[in-house]
Amino acid sequence: MTATAAQPPAASGDAEAHAHVPVLLDRCMDLLAPALAERPGAVVVDATLGMGGHSEALLTRFPRARLIGLDRDPEALARSRRRLAPFGDRFTAVHAVYDELPAVLARLGIPRIDGILFDLGVSSLQLDEADRGFAYARDAPLDMRMDPTRGITAAEVLNTYPADDLSRILREYGEERFARKIAATIVRERAREPFRDSARLVDLVRDAIPAATRRTGGNPAKRTFQALRIEVNQELTVLERALPAALAALAVGGRIVVLSYHSLEDRMTKRALAAGAASKAPPDLPVVPDALQPTFTLLTRASEGATEAETAENPRAASARLRAAERVREDS
Incomplete structure (x- = not known):
């Protein structure tokens, strides 16, 4: 059952944050829902917190989830803390780059997560x-x-x-x-x-x-x-380290969603998700043992873009490409 908690009030002075339209918001929520809606205490990471639009939607739609928001930009963190203050201790903001995810989770005592969202590139705040x-x-x-x-x-x-x-x-x-x-x-x-x-x-x-x-x-x-x-x-270098770290942190049933905005990011994401969804068995093996089965399944067979209506509302969504995957078994 999908949660339908009421939207919390906006923090005063942050009207500009609420005017910001998160890219492919509904699609991101739907893809992450199976990993978060039925798991009390589920942990989801917004690896690129920015103005907090995706995070606010996640915390609102999944009222039993806890969210860890990472951002390297101190101003983005300050604004998101104000915006998401009504969610109390369900929200934790961390000043970190997303390839620092393993260290952040270790410091917070979180062994596995149930979902992670990357919204790559430059944020609306920075632009x-x-x-x-x-x-x-x-x-x-x-x-x-x-x-x-x-x-x-x-x-x-x-x-x-x-x-x-x-x-x-x-x-x-x-x-x-x-x-x-x-x-x-x-x-x-x-x-x-x-x-x-x-x-x-x-x-x-x-x-x-x-x-x-x-x-x-x-x-x-x-x-x-x-x-x-x-x-x-160093965006591509950071992403190259961050994607394997994010996949390794996901629990079985956990999901990853990545929004990229140019071909270099999208190709890197495609390769990382495809590697997790590939069998480790030789191609001519007649029966693939469990230990060699893929650890992930792709939720998007090709990259998905924004609809015409979304692009009309938010022109920055025009170049967005979305990919997603789910962990289906532990690594052997």
């Missing part, structure tokens, strides 16, 4: 705060750190990386066709004056790309900004 430097549409300091208390900034990457490394980052993380030309231009221009603010970088990228290419595909700087953000926050 909407101009001084964070994530949005190429507004001039701001080139920071791009999801946790502004540690790590290198985008300006440091631009001003110190060799041209070959800049080109690789733009090509691999931004899938930028003109990566080498943009990188060479950055190196030339930083010798004249170090990069500090985003507007100069946007202009540089636009000028480095052929005019015919600039006429389609939106702002030509978006791929460069994506690549820098991924490098600054």
